[in-house]
Amino acid sequence: MGAAKMPSARASSTSNEAWIYTGNFRNTTPDRISGSIQISATKGAKESQSKSDVSAKFTWQDSSYSVHVTCPFRISGEDFPDHGPVQFMRPVLGTTDLGTLNLPWTHAHVAVYGRSTITRDGKMIADNQPTIVLVTQAIHGSDQQYLSSPATDRNEILLIVPGPLNGQHFVTGFANGCFYIYWPNVKLTLSGNVKPMPMPANIPNRSGRGPAKPMIGTEEPRGTINVSLTDSRIVKKIGEAPSGLYDLSITNNSSTPRGLVITGTDLCCTIYTRYSQILRPGGKQIFRWYFAPGKAHIKDFVGGVKTKTSYSNVKLGGHSSSIVFQ
Numbered sequence: 122m123g124a125a126k127m128p129s130a131r132a133s134s135t136s137n138e139a140w141i142y143t144g145n146f147r148n149t150t151p152d153r154i155s156g157s158i159q160i161s162a163t164k165g166a167k168e169s170q171s172k173s174d175v176s177a178k179f180t181w182q183d184s185s186y187s188v189h190v191t192c193p194f195r196i197s198g199e200d201f202p203d204h205g206p207v208q209f210m211r212p213v214l215g216t217t218d219l220g221t222l223n224l225p226w227t228h229a230h231v232a233v234y235g236r237s238t239i240t241r242d243g244k245m246i247a248d249n250q251p252t253i254v255l256v257t258q259a260i261h262g263s264d265q266q267y268l269s270s271p272a273t274d275r276n277e278i279l280l281i282v283p284g285p286l287n288g289q290h291f292v293t294g295f296a297n298g299c300f301y302i303y304w305p306n307v308k309l310t311l312s313g314n315v316k317p318m319p320m321p322a323n324i325p326n327r328s329g330r331g332p333a334k335p336m337i338g339t340e341e342p343r344g345t346i347n348v349s350l351t352d353s354r355i356v357k358k359i360g361e362a363p364s365g366l367y368d369l370s371i372t373n374n375s376s377t378p379r380g381l382v383i384t385g386t387d388l389c390c391t392i393y394t395r396y397s398q399i400l401r402p403g404g405k406q407i408f409r410w411y412f413a414p415g416k417a418h419i420k421d422f423v424g425g426v427k428t429k430t431s432y433s434n435v436k437l438g439g440h441s442s443s444i445v446f447q
Contacts, residue, residue, distance in 0.1 A: 126313035128209045129163040130231040132256045132278060134304040140265055141181055142301040147223040151265055151303075154181050158278055158304055160254060162233050163313075164207045171207040173233045175254045177280055179302060184241050184294075188280065190252050192235035208232045209315050213255055222283055224301075227257040227271040230309060237282065241294055251289045253281040256309050278304040285411075342366045342409060346444070350379045350400070350421050355442045357419075364414045364446040370407045373400035377423060379438055383410070385417040396432050399424070412446045419443060 139158075140151035156179025165171040175190035192206035208229070215226025237252040238245060256278050258271035284292045284299030291298030345368040349356040352375045373379045380399040386392055397406050399422070420441045425432035 127164055127166065128311070128313040128315040130160065130209070130256065130309065130311050132160040132231065132307055132309045134158050134278060134306060135308050136304075136306040138306060139179055139302050139304050140261075141179070143295050143299070144297055145223065146301050147267070152181070154179050154302070156180065156302065156304070158254075158280060160231070160233065160256065160278070162207045162231050164205075164209060168205055171205065173207050173235060173254075175233060175235075175237075175280075177302070185243075187240045188237050188252070188282070190233065190235045190237040190254055192233060206234055208234075209311075213257065214260075222281065222301075224281075225260050225267050225271075227255075227260045229255045229257045230276065230311065231256045239282070239292065246294050247282075247290065247292050249290075250282060250284075250292065253279070253283070255279040255281070256307065259305065261303060261305065275305075276307050276309055278307050342368050344368070345370050345407075348372070348381060348419065349374045350381065350438075350440075351375050352377075353440075355381075355419060355421060355440045357442060357444070359444060361445045361447065362412075364412055366409060366411045368407055369410050370405065371397050371400065372405045373402055376402055378402070380422050382420050382422050382435070382437075383417055386413060386415050394431070396422070396425075396435075412444075414446055417444050417446065 134157050137155045137157060139154050139156040141154050142149055142151045156177065158175065158177040160173070160175045162173035163171065171192060173190070173192045175188070177188040179186050209231050211229055211232065213227060213229040213232055214222065214224040233254040235252055235254075237247070237250045239247040239250060256276055258273055259275045259277045260268055260271055261277065262268055280302045282292055282300050283289060284295070285297070292300065343363060343365045346359055346362070347357065347370045350371065350373045371381045378399050378401055381397040383395045384393065395410065397408070398404075400406060418441065421438035422432070422435050423438045424436035426434045
């Protein structure tokens, strides 16, 4: 017998009717817009072999937008751990999966986790933006209200750009830095060896906290966390603190160029890694960061190759510490 074909999907909107949320995804009323979306996705034998391509276009507030989503290898593991770039036949959303988005549980026929390039009137406004695309059992009624349970007789396409709701990049042009669109009329074709996939085992069963209040962008930081990098250690005066938004002030008081790297888990259980600049001796950097409950690990690093959004080939300085947020 020949090898089983890998699961694949093609999906598209069948009308221009679409609805967009630009505030709290759960508690705001969506606006009717005109738009279209096309999806192709194949799950590889290895995650590095999974492929997808999503193209969406829509008009909102007299501007024309496009969103192009791809799934370069490893990106999904960085933004949405244990989900895999392309998945089939699995539960999604709800309180145990990306709960920060505050969207109701449903069943996805195909799920794409990747990064997008977003343009407005032909000008790029976001690049390398974490993005989720799902073809699911419908979670909206004809009145655009959320259903108490998914509809098993019809599907929707969801395009979610979570932005700061998921601890990720703010999307300029949107008041809260995020948006979510659904198409209620869709066509879906599945092929290959499509099998159900379980929820990730390491996502704790807890209620999603929803977006930070007040909305990201208007929230004032709780305070400033001062970190000093020295030749012998990392110096800070704080070991525990309430979770929330903080200004992080980093000063290099050592004799060599040095930077700080922070790792932790955000509100929806996504592991993040955040690098400061590599600072010259005496140099200082301040940036704002939302620390979810849990332990944030901090280390110094003395070298690396700067990429568009991070560093590669990082050389650590050998000093470490941590802060526990309640």
